[in-house]
Amino acid sequence: MEFKRTPSARGALGLAAAAGLCGALAFASPAQAETVIIQINPGNVPTTAADFEDNSCDNLPGDLAGDLDGWVFVLPAAAGAEGNFISVTATFADEGGSEQTRTTGDHGGIVEGSGDNKAYIITPAGWTLLDADAQVTDPDEGAQFNLTHACPGTPGENPSSPGEEPTTPGEESSAPGEESTTPGGSTLPTTGTPLTVALVSAAALAAAGAVLFAVQRRRREAQDW
DSSP states (O other), X not given: OOOOOOHXXXXXXXXXXXXXXXXXXXHHSOOOOOEEEEEEOGGGOSEETTTSSOBOXXXXXXXXXXXXXXXXXXXXXXXXXXXXXXXXXXXXXXXXXXXXXXXXXXXXXXXXXXXXXXXXXXXXXXXXXXEEEEEEESOOTTOEXXXXXXEOOOTTSSOOOTTOOOOOTTOOOSOTXXXXXXXXXXXXXXXXXXXXXXXXXHXXXXXXXXXXXXHHHHHHHHHHO
């Protein structure tokens, strides 16, 4: 006896196949990257810009005022991170001894281009770098970053405008909605909720397709007999 597939049966098969494909694609999706806070090499701090072993104004704005210090950080390949810095937060002691916090989003920026991955922060001249941390993607365990060089200024020399923040025009701040971090913070994982939703949806579609196919098959067999 020859069984003929009705249009409804073919539709059920198509639905089941589509559900299976969705599930396969969901499982094949790469794991989401994890954002992590890493610390500066402790051998680089504390230091003033003038006392740091490598003085250079490379990777800093060319119009940096004479009464400002520039600090350039590098994310070495040994850190094993994906891409460049996301952000850097540094803690300084001002000339009066009070602690001050500066970030790449508000007082510096991420250096774009090929080669080493760098970021910079600008402060009033004479401040002391006490500590720093950086937000990066998927680094190796125990990864650190370095202060690569500093550009020392002189307090009172070619001063910047009163009240002017030491920022670079055109530098973009952190993306809206980005989670804030604090020095010494812990891992900030990116959740896998989208993947979970995709898997659950695929499983539900597959189950619905299987049930529909079984019902259509029983009806077809009943009609043929």
